[in-house]
Amino acid sequence: MKVGITGINGTDNPGPGFAIARSLKEADPTCEIIGLSYDINDPGNYMDFIIDKSSTLPYPSKGAQIYFDKLYEIKKQFGLDYIIPNLDAELPLYIKYQQELKDKGIDSFLPSKETFELRDKERLLKVAQKLGIKYPKSACVANEAALQETIQKDFEFPLVIKGRYYKAYVVRTMADALRRYYEIVAEWGTPIIVQEFVTGDEFNVVGIGDGHGKSLGMVGIKKLTTTSIGKIVNGVTIKNEPMINTASQIVEQFKWRGPFELECIVNQNDVYLIEINPRFPAWTWFATAVGVNLPERLIKYLQGERVEYKLDYPTGKLFVRYTYELVTDIEKYSQLAMQKEI
Amino acid sequence: MSNFSHLAVNDNGFLFDPTSGQSFTLNTMAQEVMSAMKEGKDVDQIARELSHSYEVSYESAYEDVLEFGTKLKLYGLSL
Amino acid sequence: MKKKKYERPVIQKIENNYYVKHGVSARGYQKKRESIDNVKIADIVKKFGSPVFVFSEKAIREKFKKAQAAFKSRYPNFQFGWSYKTNYLKGICSIFHQEGAIAEVVSDFEYDKARALGIKGENIIYNGPYKSMESLTLAASENAKIHIDNFDEINDLEKVASKLDKKIPVTIRINMNTGIYPQWSRFGFNLESGQAINAVKRIIAGQKLLLNGLHTHIGTFILDPKAYGVAASKMLGFMDEIENEFGLDIEYIDLGGGFASLSHLKGVYQPPEIAVPSIEEYADEITRPFINNKKRPRLILETGRHLIDEAGYLISTIVGQKLLCDGRRSYIVDAGVNFLYTATWYTYNLELEKDTDGITEPSLINGPLCMNIDVINESIMLPRLERGDRIVFSPVGAYNVTQWMQFIRYRPKIALIGINGEMELLREKEKLADVESCERLPQRLKFSDES
Numbered sequence: 001m002k003v004g005i006t007g008i009n010g011t012d013n014p015g016p017g018f019a020i021a022r023s024l025k026e027a028d029p030t031c032e033i034i035g036l037s038y039d040i041n042d043p044g045n046y047m048d049f050i051i052d053k054s055s056t057l058p059y060p061s062k063g064a065q066i067y068f069d070k071l072y073e074i075k076k077q078f079g080l081d082y083i084i085p086n087l088d089a090e091l092p093l094y095i096k097y098q099q100e101l102k103d104k105g106i107d108s109f110l111p112s113k114e115t116f117e118l119r120d121k122e123r124l125l126k127v128a129q130k131l132g133i134k135y136p137k138s139a140c141v142a143n144e145a146a147l148q149e150t151i152q153k154d155f156e157f158p159l160v161i162k163g164r165y166y167k168a169y170v171v172r173t174m175a176d177a178l179r180r181y182y183e184i185v186a187e188w189g190t191p192i193i194v195q196e197f198v199t200g201d202e203f204n205v206v207g208i209g210d211g212h213g214k215s216l217g218m219v220g221i222k223k224l225t226t227t228s229i230g231k232i233v234n235g236v237t238i239k240n241e242p243m244i245n246t247a248s249q250i251v252e253q254f255k256w257r258g259p260f261e262l263e264c265i266v267n268q269n270d271v272y273l274i275e276i277n278p279r280f281p282a283w284t285w286f287a288t289a290v291g292v293n294l295p296e297r298l299i300k301y302l303q304g305e306r307v308e309y310k311l312d313y314p315t316g317k318l319f320v321r322y323t324y325e326l327v328t329d330i331e332k333y334s335q336l337a338m339q340k341e342i
Numbered sequence: 343m344s345n346f347s348h349l350a351v352n353d354n355g356f357l358f359d360p361t362s363g364q365s366f367t368l369n370t371m372a373q374e375v376m377s378a379m380k381e382g383k384d385v386d387q388i389a390r391e392l393s394h395s396y397e398v399s400y401e402s403a404y405e406d407v408l409e410f411g412t413k414l415k416l417y418g419l420s421l
Numbered sequence: 422m423k424k425k426k427y428e429r430p431v432i433q434k435i436e437n438n439y440y441v442k443h444g445v446s447a448r449g450y451q452k453k454r455e456s457i458d459n460v461k462i463a464d465i466v467k468k469f470g471s472p473v474f475v476f477s478e479k480a481i482r483e484k485f486k487k488a489q490a491a492f493k494s495r496y497p498n499f500q501f502g503w504s505y506k507t508n509y510l511k512g513i514c515s516i517f518h519q520e521g522a523i524a525e526v527v528s529d530f531e532y533d534k535a536r537a538l539g540i541k542g543e544n545i546i547y548n549g550p551y552k553s554m555e556s557l558t559l560a561a562s563e564n565a566k567i568h569i570d571n572f573d574e575i576n577d578l579e580k581v582a583s584k585l586d587k588k589i590p591v592t593i594r595i596n597m598n599t600g601i602y603p604q605w606s607r608f609g610f611n612l613e614s615g616q617a618i619n620a621v622k623r624i625i626a627g628q629k630l631l632l633n634g635l636h637t638h639i640g641t642f643i644l645d646p647k648a649y650g651v652a653a654s655k656m657l658g659f660m661d662e663i664e665n666e667f668g669l670d671i672e673y674i675d676l677g678g679g680f681a682s683l684s685h686l687k688g689v690y691q692p693p694e695i696a697v698p699s700i701e702e703y704a705d706e707i708t709r710p711f712i713n714n715k716k717r718p719r720l721i722l723e724t725g726r727h728l729i730d731e732a733g734y735l736i737s738t739i740v741g742q743k744l745l746c747d748g749r750r751s752y753i754v755d756a757g758v759n760f761l762y763t764a765t766w767y768t769y770n771l772e773l774e775k776d777t778d779g780i781t782e783p784s785l786i787n788g789p790l791c792m793n794i795d796v797i798n799e800s801i802m803l804p805r806l807e808r809g810d811r812i813v814f815s816p817v818g819a820y821n822v823t824q825w826m827q828f829i830r831y832r833p834k835i836a837l838i839g840i841n842g843e844m845e846l847l848r849e850k851e852k853l854a855d856v857e858s859c860e861r862l863p864q865r866l867k868f869s870d871e872s
């Protein structure tokens with residue numbers, strides 16, 4: 001069995017690829033992992049203990065034909081039965097062409113276009129309403145004047161400045177708000193979302209929906225410490241009823257298909273929806289380590305296995321993330337640069 | 343004329359400079375021009391040799407070798 | 422002795438983002454184009470020279486038929502207007518008129534053009550923020566569909582009505598919030614603030630004009646079809662409101678244009694085939710509120726870019742190249758932003774006529790102007806190209822051959838590849854006499870080098 005995995009990037013914002021590769025290898029050591037990256041510096045390219053082959057891909061922005069031709073070439077030369085894409089920027093491409101990929105023998109398990117678009121922060125309000133939970137008061141702004149006017153009229157500090165898809169900052173002054181506004185606009189463009197800052201415990205759930213309203217498993221955690229950009233450093237498994245209910249509702253009501261990560265803030269019985277990511281998060285291996293191997297379940301589901309999974313994992317398990325180094329030869333780097341694969 | 347006499351290009355056309363940590367890629371013709379430079383040949387001589395063995399005019403080869411030298415200079419690879 | 426094949430020597434440092442992200446080999450990543458509608462690029466250049474704009478008649482007709490079918494199958498009371506400003510070459514307009522589009526013009530010049538092409542006044546929609554008294558008088562006397570932009574224009578048209586001694590049927594343009602950024606609020610009367618209803622009241626009070634249509638145009642290159650659904654619902658709601666209140670009879674609602682083409686807008690990450698909705702998606706959103714409305718007025722659309730952009734190509738030739746001091750390679754081609762005005766906002770497909778391989782270099786494509794801004798592509802990885810190599814840019818069918826400028830060079834030929842592959846000329850290359858035909862030289866300034 002050969003599985004292609006993207007998101008094997010590292011640095012401050014770790015990609016989910018390693019967690020998935022590790023989970024699949026633990027389930028079946030004979031499974032071969034093809035690491036797919038957009039950058040020859042990505043650590044996954046050199047982690048030959050969980051990634052068997054590395055190949056670089058053209059950017060999705062280059063267009064579908066060039067992109068998928070490369071995947072078909074990999075399939076022809078090395079073999080490729082399944083693909084698990086993990087980056088937001090590439091998902092629209094995979095979602096649109098999943099049937100074509102399947103016809104060519106590369107199967108995947110992805111959300112529909114409609115559910116993928118629910119992650120759009122402009123649509124989350126409607127999602128929250130449908131789920132009967134809260135959504136922090138939000139407004140879209142597209143220029144500096146509108147930002148200032150909106151904040152003065154409708155918001156109080158502290159508040160959150162967010163990009164449409166990426167980045168979120170808590171700001172306490174107008175000057176801070178403007179600085180973050182321009183920072184996000186420069187990278188991701190307008191509109192920018194101004195959002196009420198809600199307090200409470202931030203909970204996360206990783207899970208998979210089967211597309212028919214059932215879950216292939218989920219694990220809930222609380223992040224204990226995070227990096228400055230909100231990435232988990234330490235975390236603990238929990239079972240919080242409002243949180244689990246919300247995740248189950250997402251799977252059931254939206255007939256969610258594929259992996260997801262739910263971020264919510266729970267204050268007493270109030271649940272605020274913060275984000276839904278239509279893919280595995282970087283901490284997916286945490287779930288594997290407590291007995292819920294979601295990448296394995298995803299592949300088995302694609303292979304036709306149908307199992308009723310109960311919500312079953314131990315609470316109070318602690319997750320500790322650390323960095324790890326390896327040394328290899330510059331030849332590998334050169335080979336990846338020249339031949340686009342090792 | 344060059345400070346790249348200590349550099350070796352591998353089979354892939356990959357060149358790693360252990361003094362600066364920089365990496366380069368060269369096509370076969372660039373490798374050939376580089377060896378000629380290492381031997382101390384000047385632009386005129388290299389261009390003559392290229393136009394003798396390859397489908398290229400002396401003028402065109404001269405221009406290319408000259409530009410190759412400029413590129414090396416840009417990369418800090420020649421004195 | 423047989424000489425060996427030569428390849429220019431290339432050394433490239435693996436340092437910049439391009440290499441780290443894309444690798445260094447050209448193989449597989451470069452798009453190629455040898456022909457347009459099976460007519461070889463080489464044959465086109467042989468016949469028309471370089472640079473040359475090329476339009477595909479087949480592509481135009483197929484696109485139009487597909488769009489027409491998408492709307493008519495959902496909502497039969499539908500009409501396309503051809504947006505002249507997008508491309509007002511006679512040959513191009515004629516194809517759209519043959520396919521059944523009426524004309525949509527935005528200036529007296531465009532109005533004259535449509536009339537000269539044989540379009541009757543009643544089949545011309547006359548839009549735009551400035552219409553001269555003369556052109557309003559002409560348009561009103563020829564029963565054109567006049568779309569009012571502002572209160573001054575209501576006054577002007579009432580004067581025309583008195584002069585012609587007839588009640589003039591008119592449409593008002595409305596702007597509204599559809600959730601699109603930026604909101605186009607400078608054209609027409611604003612809906613939410615009550616300006617639109619005031620315009621209706623003003624027209625009724627004047628008793629000289631007869632309001633029988635509503636028009637809006639929410640923006641350009643709109644990637645979210647739902648915005649059109651919002652616009653359609655709001656327009657229908659407004660129609661119902663004013664019909665009930667004032668006993669008007671609205672014959673048509675014109676939802677303007679703004680559909681995206683398969684062009685890559687700078688700043689949009691996803692490739693066009695992902696980011697750009699299909700015509701069916703637009704049609705679904707737009708027609709749904711019409712189908713569900715009790716009264717179903719005629720629906721008019723005048724979406725220019727979507728219909729013509731992909732049918733247009735520009736073939737250009739590399740005329741020079743140089744190594745820049747930052748190590749990038751600059752290719753100078755014979756067509757620049759003087760002909761590709763929209764290069765400011767869009768990154769075109771760049772296709773090479775020949776096969777390429779070898780090491781790629783960070784390159785940029787510059788036009789032939791003596792201006793630093795003459796850049797068609799500021800950052801692209803290309804294998805080493807040669808002088809004389811052809812580059813095909815696309816899609817360039819929308820706006821370029823109307824917004825282009827005659828700056829220091831003659832504008833090139835425009836060709837049409839006909840349905841049967843015939844190569845026909847749509848516009849000659851400019852000559853000195855063409856450019857100077859409007860100039861007048863006072864006698865006293867006449868100069869001769871002879872004396």
